[in-house]
Amino acid sequence: MVYATGDSIGPRRLRIGMVGGGRNAFIGAVHRMALRLDDKAELVAGALSSDADNARLSGIDIGIAEDRAYSDYRLMAEAEARRADGIEAVVIVTPNHLHAPVARAFLEAGIDVICDKPLSASLNEAEELAALAKRSGLVFAVTLNNTGYAMVRHARELVASGALGAIRIVRAEYIQDWLTLPIDADGQKQAEWRTDPARAGRSACLADIGVHAFSLAQFVSGMVPSEVAADLTTFVPGRRLDDNAHVLMRYASGARGVLVASQVSPGNYNRLSIKVYGEKAGLEWHGHEPEYLRLCEFGKPHVILTRGGAEVGGEAARVSRMPAEHPEGYVEGFGNLYRDAIALVSARRRGEAVDAGLARLVPSVEDGLIGMRFIEASVDSHEAGGVWTPVATHL
């Protein structure tokens, strides 16, 4: 077996900028690790914070030249667009409500975008952004990163190959416990903005983690529900948005689904899972054991597929960096998404035809938009007393 060891081919690396992700931020550093894993990009500019001091110091931390450590993302977009050695893509890792305006600024400057999820804090913004991105012809990747796990991609491939037969049932969960206590009211910064309607949008739990479960379900099953019926709850007194969500889903094909997202379930740090059952077989994958995929053909022995194993070829083998049971984890999954997004940007900039198969593996602005529509429809359904509410699927 030849492993995708992650070395770049040749010294040419994509020039990347980052908005958000300064000192005290969390997810920006994860993005940077994922970026470094394969060495296919270098981070050369940033608006890591809107606070000038923090922006400067954060830039020093990670080796960004002082004149490219901006505190205003608009200035950064303009300045970088003008430079001969300007960034070729921007990574957006701000709180949700800034995703859309920042993305807009860089799209308008002709710079490809890699944006954290959810796509925005409101559906309107998301619709406009998707339209703008489409018009621009630029790459717009959304880091719904769990789609990057090798065995998630294998699961998708199995479903697409018809190994499960027509899909009947989709069950997705993302269960956490970190919001069990009112830490948002006690000044925990991460909890605070994620439960603030002004920065998070109409839902906290769905926007923060539900959308991951949703994207996983979509990516693996290849289907988007046509309607949802939702029950959102805020268990912790004083919290301003939901911390638990139970959502029923119906698909146009007749398939049915359940999506559960919770941030108040003690004993679950990050328990993400997807189960898909078809006429012929079922599969199950758990994010805390990402290297294994359970595949069961009806009436046959149950099978455990292992990433890196001889039995797992195709896409999962393509992105494997390590032999089986030298565990890959979260950063490799994130890194796979980055590697592919960078390949898309590079191809576009070189004027090469985009590999359509590869493009489908990288969550796009449309995927981000559909996630936003799911959130919107779920909140609408909940507010209307749990009635079945359509999820718009036109693009």
Next chain:
Amino acid sequence: MVYATGDSIGPRRLRIGMVGGGRNAFIGAVHRMALRLDDKAELVAGALSSDADNARLSGIDIGIAEDRAYSDYRLMAEAEARRADGIEAVVIVTPNHLHAPVARAFLEAGIDVICDKPLSASLNEAEELAALAKRSGLVFAVTLNNTGYAMVRHARELVASGALGAIRIVRAEYIQDWLTLPIDADGQKQAEWRTDPARAGRSACLADIGVHAFSLAQFVSGMVPSEVAADLTTFVPGRRLDDNAHVLMRYASGARGVLVASQVSPGNYNRLSIKVYGEKAGLEWHGHEPEYLRLCEFGKPHVILTRGGAEVGGEAARVSRMPAEHPEGYVEGFGNLYRDAIALVSARRRGEAVDAGLARLVPSVEDGLIGMRFIEASVDSHEAGGVWTPVATHL
């Protein structure tokens, strides 16, 4: 540790009769094994089949005297009630639609009843039966047998003790795959009657297995939902009732729940589970690993409790027959329910005060009734387009 080794104390055993459970039946034999485990009862009469030949031969199989191998349960109730050595309790293991008429016959003959789930094939029957049972003053146990597992009882005890704090979320599942193909149409006897509205009632999946998940949720959490919103599906063409059910639940306390039951999920033989999360802790139990209970206090290390272990006292220790990790299974759980039901019958017949704690451990006709109301409300909700539908909780 002293184990409840299952030997009877003294040679006096309760005299039991059985209705249903002849040759070719399945669950009757399971009941008999569970009964034998502790040797506290002897099976001395039966109407094992309505077919006279089958009834006679089935009686011979299991050592019932020829004159007590009836083919008509009404005759059996009358005859046994007249005998000095007549049965002291009857076990009903017929298809669903016969539960109520059979139970009625024995109640009217003054004989205590142990009846398989669901209580009946229609809610009306169930309501009437519960009223009759109440008036009779007789014991009426319903073999919602998963409540008999030692670690399920431990879970209940933990919740009741307040170890989890106020309960916020209940998630129950019962997932199978045996109805993935249209075996009901192909003459498989078990599948045929379970999917026949005339014998199963308004729901197949909820009546057959959903009600087990429901009873488990009720038993452990100590709560009954006040309303449900359901999405029932029949995936297999030609099937006459649902084979998959997704149900949202709301409790009067503000707690929320999800119940999933499926008989068309390949790779799941009998995957029953219950997860309960409270303000302080969460617990998880899986029926295919019944000896372990996962208990997680928020912010503390996660704990695996093992049946038979020094760390597990109380009720679970009381019913343990084997040292830890000499696995107990389905039959022991069933046996626990039988042991306790027999104790209730014996106490009643001796005119002794019933141990209230024990009585609460044995699912009663009221519990059976509530299960029927849950099924009814779920089917009603589904037919009304998934609207929230009350579950009557008065008794």
Next chain:
Amino acid sequence: MVYATGDSIGPRRLRIGMVGGGRNAFIGAVHRMALRLDDKAELVAGALSSDADNARLSGIDIGIAEDRAYSDYRLMAEAEARRADGIEAVVIVTPNHLHAPVARAFLEAGIDVICDKPLSASLNEAEELAALAKRSGLVFAVTLNNTGYAMVRHARELVASGALGAIRIVRAEYIQDWLTLPIDADGQKQAEWRTDPARAGRSACLADIGVHAFSLAQFVSGMVPSEVAADLTTFVPGRRLDDNAHVLMRYASGARGVLVASQVSPGNYNRLSIKVYGEKAGLEWHGHEPEYLRLCEFGKPHVILTRGGAEVGGEAARVSRMPAEHPEGYVEGFGNLYRDAIALVSARRRGEAVDAGLARLVPSVEDGLIGMRFIEASVDSHEAGGVWTPVATHL
């Protein structure tokens, strides 16, 4: 699937007696539960204790007639042999040192024997007993009960079928922690006799649990090691025999093995496992998850076989009582051994030809003897400084 529901065919049940197993004993009650599971035998006589009062009271507990509640096993053997309705087989559940004399008494009275493991407390006794049993022509089963698990039998069948190719490696473990503290010195009765050379023999840990791991390895692999090199340890101060054993094994075929037995490994209640690897495939089974067998063909996806599943036929299906994932456990495995031993006794007494396949499934006096030789060779090896020591395999 038709399940072996455990009901007897017809009312005729084998008449059984028991030596040992009175009040305060542990394993006798387990044997009785296993016996009752299938209702193929009735316990009608016993020398449950050598203390007359205890013998009488223990007899009453389990419904033995007063005149057949003996306190002297020799008297019992004689008296029962004389009765027209005398016992047809005896179950021996005394401490180790009494196995041989009790078995001898019943063999000499012409009564078939079912004896707990290890066969005796010394190799000499075991050799003599095996010779006597052979001469007698009687059935002599040894309750090395883990061979009774359905999936252990399936594992044996897979090995025998050549599915693994020639066996290279055998690894067996039985790990406990109950002797971590000096409870034998503190008067715990079970611990006391099991660590007493006079009652347990030359080894405690190997005789109590090591021999189970050994028998499991032998049963599944179909091989007995030709030599062993052992390191026995007594970790707890004051203990008189070993509480931990590490044994290397070599087979005549060139295969190699490791056997680990420990009673001082905190966190292990009863962790029994067997792993066998051949030229083509490997399998792994764990006693605390007895319903599953992991089977891995080299280069193929790993497979989980589930008892009761459509994929598991043959012997495992024959002995399954419950549908898949309605877990069977320790008592069912024990019950399988009893069912088959009873069938052997019945066949012999009716003068019928014994089913050779069935006979091989029931551990015999020869298997018990080989277990004793393994213990002896291991202790010899250890005392000689770990040198490779032959295990006699002639019978």
Next chain:
Amino acid sequence: MVYATGDSIGPRRLRIGMVGGGRNAFIGAVHRMALRLDDKAELVAGALSSDADNARLSGIDIGIAEDRAYSDYRLMAEAEARRADGIEAVVIVTPNHLHAPVARAFLEAGIDVICDKPLSASLNEAEELAALAKRSGLVFAVTLNNTGYAMVRHARELVASGALGAIRIVRAEYIQDWLTLPIDADGQKQAEWRTDPARAGRSACLADIGVHAFSLAQFVSGMVPSEVAADLTTFVPGRRLDDNAHVLMRYASGARGVLVASQVSPGNYNRLSIKVYGEKAGLEWHGHEPEYLRLCEFGKPHVILTRGGAEVGGEAARVSRMPAEHPEGYVEGFGNLYRDAIALVSARRRGEAVDAGLARLVPSVEDGLIGMRFIEASVDSHEAGGVWTPVATHL
């Protein structure tokens, strides 16, 4: 919780060179990924292959300037030692037999060494190399990388804290199946050199993977066995070295151990585990589920500790990059070792006092030497018929 996000503090990164790891090599690329994870070093020179063309092309692949892409490690050592911007440390990832000569060349050039395991292909070389390294005063880290896993470090901390009491038993395993077939004879390059006495040394299985299990046992238990008794086997016909090893271990404290290494156990890709039992508690860790540590205090509920969880502080928290259950894996463990080794090199070069605690976490040349002595003693024991053979522990 603050995560060790892996960003360097400030732009200053250690200048690193690499010997070995060119095209077609495997482990070199893994080292480079681990190095990049934290961005604390840059790879600026290499002798990636002894073939000049391969060396040049491999250098281009990973961005090494052409004049620093050497094909002769001696020239590289000399040239780099002369440069003002020369490398500050060298990473050695050649086959085993070159470890010692390469390391010697760089030590003699005054350059700190990070060397793959095993330390060398013969004990003599290892002893000389350790002596040389000691005299040099330079840092010499050996990438026994499994010691870098957060939860392995937590396990070590627990043992050192006395949480387990005095250690009684150590069990370590490293089980693979990739050499089940004679792929070494069929030209598989990795298999070929690893089973070649001239390049691997006296043992293949122990040198390749047994030494990992050994180092894990040593690191966690804090103990080195004083004697071993070994049974090495070559199962695959034509293979020149062992492919399976069973080793008993005795410690001066009276503790006992078993180490099993196998490359011919179908169904095991890379199953590494360590179990340590003491007077008070036991712990278990598995390399294919590296994020969890099972800790069991005798008589208490069993505990699952999760990396990143609130319950896991100290060293494991220090090296955590991700929240709990965003799985870290092999590369993070490797990266932890690199981060700490780089810190040691940086401190030495700045003339700062070395953090003794940190130094103990990085396997040193002495640890590498002890691993070689373990291999040597095991082979000696095996060749002498399994006799107990001392492992020299002086340094």
